[in-house]
Each structure stands twice: as structure tokens, then as C-alpha cells.
Amino acid sequence: MADVLTPTCKPRRRWLVWTLAVLALLGVGGFLLYRQALATEAVAMLDTADRILHGGDGTIHEVAAVRYGSDPAQKLEMFLPAGAAKGPLPIIVFIHGGGWRSGDPHDYRFIARALAPQGYAVVLAGYRLYPKAQYPGMLEDGAAAVRWVADHAAALGGDPKRVVLMGHSAGAYNAVMLGLDQRWLAAKGLDANTLRGVVGLAGPYDFYPFESEATRLSFGKAPNPEETQPVVHARAGGPPLLLVHGIADTRVRPRNSVELARTMTRAGAPTRAVLLDGVTHEGLIMMFARPFSRDSRAFDAVLPFLAKVTASPAVQASGR
Template sequence: MGWIVWTVLIPLALVAAGYGAFRYALATDAVGLLDAGDRLFRGESQIRTVARAHYGQDPAQKLEMVLPAGAKGPLPIVVFIHGGGWDSGDPCSYRFVARALAPHGYAVVLAGYRLYPHARYPAMLEDGAGALRWVADHAAAHGGDPSRIVLMGHSAGAYNAVMLALDRQWLGREGLSADALRGVVGLSGPYDFYPFDKPSSIHSFGEAADPQATQPVNHARGDAPPLLLLSGDGDTTVKPRNSLALAKAMTAAGEPTQAIILKGVNHTGMVMKLAQPFARDARVIDAVLPFLKRVTAPAGPAISAPVQARSR
């Protein structure tokens, strides 16, 4: 009977410990603990890390590339950019995003960028472009398909991802084509937040020469890659009006776009629903996966294709 007790109690203790870590992460926004709990629930057997690299001299200019275990590729690539108010965060803490997406057939790149106070706008966009330059140059050697790249980000990372897709200049400076991106997934992103009224935006954008040019809503264009904009009606950090405003501007510009507002979801809850055990609420992943499948399906030009000049 003793072995029966232990085979029951030990798994229950592990689950309880993991859930406790998640509750602490929920209370403190400690993403590293969120990732540790997800690893406890999911394990690492479904994924493998195929590359760790720096695309610049700063320690924050780093990335990781993850593939499904056993996959040979070439696989469509999701480049995930973390949040943290442009002043905190580490891509290594977001491996739960790779565990959520890679088993569905995607190569996942977790990309970091320089943070305040060491960097201000437009450093986060320059770094996003630098990370994509690395992807264009090296991802194929590790099993990714540079002709099928989707950007994805949460909060500040969603801002970075959307701006890289809408304002062509940032990728253009790296010799890349923003128009070759297959799509963008923005989770609880700030897209229309001028005038700057929070420490995070004041610190990172307050010295911008043209504040209006920092706003994604002012770069809406009808020939942009498709956008999936998710927000929660309980988000008081980045209010849903950001997604609604950008969707309206994109639609007016000729790219019909809908903001999806999830009931009862707050700011951190949006990304937490990609990690176990919170992924039992599958509304986020159930919106993301069909979008990824749709936009990465057909063949198209690689992001490193020559940049074509277009009128705005």
C-alpha cells in the first residue's frame, strides 16, 4: 500500500508546488516563475533549443531559437518579443511561449532588446530589426523558413512587433522587407498612447523628436501584413481602446482588421494563458493558432527580399 500512497502523493505535491509558483507569479508578475511552472507541467520533451545567439554587442541583444522535438523543417517562424514596459524582461523567461507554439509545427525565436535606462526609442525597433536580420541570415540553417515569418509580442513587445510591420523604415535599414512578413500577433499592445502619461512611456518615448511618429495607429496602411489584435476587457494597464483604435485605423486604410476583446482577461492574464496550467483557458491559443496557420500557408517572398519602394 505504501507505494500506492507515494505514487499518488508525489504527483499531487508537484502539481501543488507548480500551482503555488504560478499563483506567486500572478501576484508579482515574475515571468521566470511562470516559465518554471509551465516547464514543470509540460516538460521539455516536445521542444529543443537549436540556437542561442547575440545579434549585437549589448548583452540584451540576444535570442533563442526553438523547434519542435524531432522536426527537420523548414518550418514557419514565430518571432516572439517580450513585454515589460520597455524597461524590464528577458526573452529566456518566455520559453513557455515556445512550448505552447512549437509543438504545433512552428520554429519559435525569443528575441530580446535593449531596455530603459540604457536605451530609449527607437532602440527597441532597431533591435527588433537586428533580431530579424539574424533570423533572415541564420534561421534556415537551424530548420526555419525565412519566407514565412510572423511577429508576435505581448504588451511593449506587441508595440515593437506592430511597429516593425507598419513602419517600413526599421526593417528597411537592415535591408529587409516589412511587406514580406506574413503577419503580426499583438497581445495587449499599446498602439495609441500619446500623450505619454505613464512612467514607462515617458521614460522610453518622452525624448522622441516627433512623438506622433512613435504611434502605430499613425502608421496604419492598407498593404500591411495581416494583424491579429487581442486584448482583455479587464486590462487597466494597456486598455483595449488601443487595439480598437488600431483596428479602426487599419480598416480605414484598406486592411480590414478586427480587435478581439476577451472577457474577464487582464493585462498579465493575456500572456499567462499561453502557460500551463492557465492554458486550460484556451481562448488565446485558439485565436492565435488558426491565424498562424492561415498566414503562413501559401508560398511567398523571404523577408530578405529586396525592399520595394511603395507610396504610403
């Protein structure tokens, strides 16, 4: 059976009081941010608040803002920790959510502010959205972004031999599928098995038949719809997976992570589904931005996994 972890401690009341106090200092805009971010993925506003509370972008240094394809959505931004010694740093390629219909990597700079100072190069990758693209367009674009990383990241301070994919919601689907279904990276001359790991945050991995509008629009014309599902591609020998989900997520049910973890484990690849009590779909990604990052449970799950899978072979062999 899969290793399903369920931290049961709820955020402290002091955290909630502190959060509301900080947002009150931001005025009416802060209150609207709190409401809207809980109701929708208002990540642009969330990123602005995070930048303000960080005192600007002083913790990160942008080293690239490029297009990896001809479409305006085929773009990425790469960040290093400010003042970092010359690489090479392990690379996190983060893929945004938005139901495959919305989202922009620029609005997720709070991910770079959260993770780059931990010693990582962070690449925020965009992809074509509906109606410009449907399945498998998002996977083709994700593979193209990873190809760009393989070709260019070393010159910018990253280590293309230590790449972890990470995504939230629809982006978690993209990241996990790139790790499990080897076709898409292979089409770009890459081996999915060389990825150091994949982190899925509140991802849909087992959603056929397509019941929501977002899945019908982006996957409804797939000739073999069952093949669009990550659970179908569960296998041993691929990159390690970490699946994090909020128990209070009603948009993408936590059973998606639980079922994929169980299926991976049955396939011979023991996989953890980390379930966070009281956390919603939007709440999970908000935990990577200030002031919500005071609830550190998402970090406490993700950071040890990143450190383990990106460690040098000697460190991995030692078991440290």
C-alpha cells in the same frame, strides 16, 4: 468598421478549481506563483511551473542561443519542435513585454513550448531596455533580430520567407511597429511587407501623450512623439494584423487594440481586434502557459491566424 470580436463566455468554474488544485500540488510556491503572476509579469516563475507541468523541455529542441549585437540584451533563442522533420518550418519571432524596462527572452520558453509543437520554429528575441536604450532602440534591435533570422534561420530548420512577428505588452508594440513603420526593417535591408503577419497581445498602440512612467522614460525624448504611435502608421499593403486583448486589462486598455483595428480598417486593411471577456493584462500571456492554457480562447484566436498567414501560396489561393 473594424471586425471586433468579443467572446463572451467566461472560463468555466471547473477550470479555476483544476488550476488551484494543480498549484496546490506545487505547494506554497505554487500559490505564490498564482498571486504574483496575476499582480506582475513574474514570467520566470510562470515558465518554471509550465516546464514542470510539461514534464521538462521534451517538446522543444533548442537550436540556437546567440547574440545578434554587442550588448548582452541583444540576444535570441531559437527552438524547433522536438523530433520535427527537417524544415523548413514557418517562424514565429516572439518579443517579450516588461514596459521596455525589464524582461528576458529566456523566461518566455513557455511560448516555445506552446507554439513549436504546433509546427513552428520559435525565436524568442530580446532587446536593449531602459535606461540603456530609449525609442527607437527597441525597434532597431527588433529589426536586427529579424535580420539574424533572415540570414541564419534557414540553416537551422526555419523558413525565412514565412516569418510572423508576435509580442505581448511592450513587445506587442515593438512587433506591430516593425510591421507598420517600414523604416526599421528597411534600415536592415528588409521589407516589412514580406512579413507573413503580426500578432499583438495586449499591446499599447495609441498612448500619446505619454502619461505612464514607462512611456515617459522610453518615449519622452522622441523628437516627433506622434510618430512613435502605431495608429499613425496604419496602412494597407502591409502584413496582416491580429490584435488580441483582455477586456479586464487595466494596465494597457483594450481601446488600444480596438482603435488600431478601426484605423487599419479605415486605411483599407481590414483588421480584427479579438477581445476576451474577464482576461487581465497578465492573464493574457498566462493563457499560453500551463495550467492556465486550459482556457483556450487565446489559442483559439492565434492558431488559426498563424496557420492561415503562414500557409503555402497554393493553400492560400485555394482559400482553405
